Amino acid sequence: MLDDTDRRILRQMQAAPDVTGAELAERAGLSPATLSRRVERLRDTGILRGVRAEIDWKVLGYSVEVSLRVTLDKSEPRAFDEFAAAARVVPEVIEIQTFLGQVDARLSVIARDMAHYQQVYRGQILTLPHITDVDALMHVARLKTDESLPL
Amino acid sequence: MIDLDDTDRALIRALAQDATQSAGALGRDLGLSQPACWRRIKRLREAGVFRGLRLDLDREAMGFGVTVFLGVKLATKGRVSLQDFERAVSAIPEVQTIEHVLGIYDYRLRVVARDISDFERVLRRRIMTLPGMGNLDANVLLSEERLPGPI
Numbered sequence: 074m075l076d077d078t079d080r081r082i083l084r085q086m087q088a089a090p091d092v093t094g095a096e097l098a099e100r101a102g103l104s105p106a107t108l109s110r111r112v113e114r115l116r117d118t119g120i121l122r123g124v125r126a127e128i129d130w131k132v133l134g135y136s137v138e139v140s141l142r143v144t145l146d147k148s149e150p151r152a153f154d155e156f157a158a159a160a161r162v163v164p165e166v167i168e169i170q171t172f173l174g175q176v177d178a179r180l181s182v183i184a185r186d187m188a189h190y191q192q193v194y195r196g197q198i199l200t201l202p203h204i205t206d207v208d209a210l211m212h213v214a215r216l217k218t219d220e221s222l223p224l
Numbered sequence: 225m226i227d228l229d230d231t232d233r234a235l236i237r238a239l240a241q242d243a244t245q246s247a248g249a250l251g252r253d254l255g256l257s258q259p260a261c262w263r264r265i266k267r268l269r270e271a272g273v274f275r276g277l278r279l280d281l282d283r284e285a286m287g288f289g290v291t292v293f294l295g296v297k298l299a300t301k302g303r304v305s306l307q308d309f310e311r312a313v314s315a316i317p318e319v320q321t322i323e324h325v326l327g328i329y330d331y332r333l334r335v336v337a338r339d340i341s342d343f344e345r346v347l348r349r350r351i352m353t354l355p356g357m358g359n360l361d362a363n364v365l366l367s368e369e370r371l372p373g374p375i
Contacts, residue, residue, distance in 0.1 A: 174363030223317035
């Protein structure tokens, strides 16, 4: 289980994931040896799964990002699985989430421009199985993206 | 826009999975020398391909059992300042991401909580009291997968 020292380490790592081990040890008030032992344990227990680099798709030429909120046909027991399996193979889909609520699933779709989006939407999204309704939210700006936890 | 070859793409994919890998280790996987690999990573970083690093934590193991996405529509009556709303919502620790969107909602928030009653507390005390709050739609996250995207 996590203790206060673990929380302190994770809080510091969350705030600045790119700092070196020595710097992190100082910020967390620990010796480098204690820190690396603690971090190793957090990794071994699966609490810290890793550090990921977040891709800025705009820089790679994908200027459009759309959230598609999907309602599925729940009379079909395999609707969720078959929908997700088909969405997974569309390269422009970068995220699939499923929900309890008004919306059943959400896809994050990126495209080079609106013409490309239209092409992906018509050719690859609307053809996904078991969709009964889709609405779209177009991304304007991201104000906070780090997904940090209130530790 | 930055020009990428297949090796750059493989590097981006690898760093998106695990950004803690050293240039030496990545180079070995991709058949590059350590300095050559380091130069490529530096070029990608300088071009802004990565928005930042994100810790991948097991939220449930850390006691955050509930993630809810909120669609927020600001009130149309009176003068609503986007800045006031954005400043206030950015200060809520349980709000993990904030996206400004175009569509049936104005903002999309990702909120994390320990359990449903903790979520209720956050919703009543912090979210409902935000300046300019209008309509709200909540969907509880059941599953989530991130995909490599078109690279």
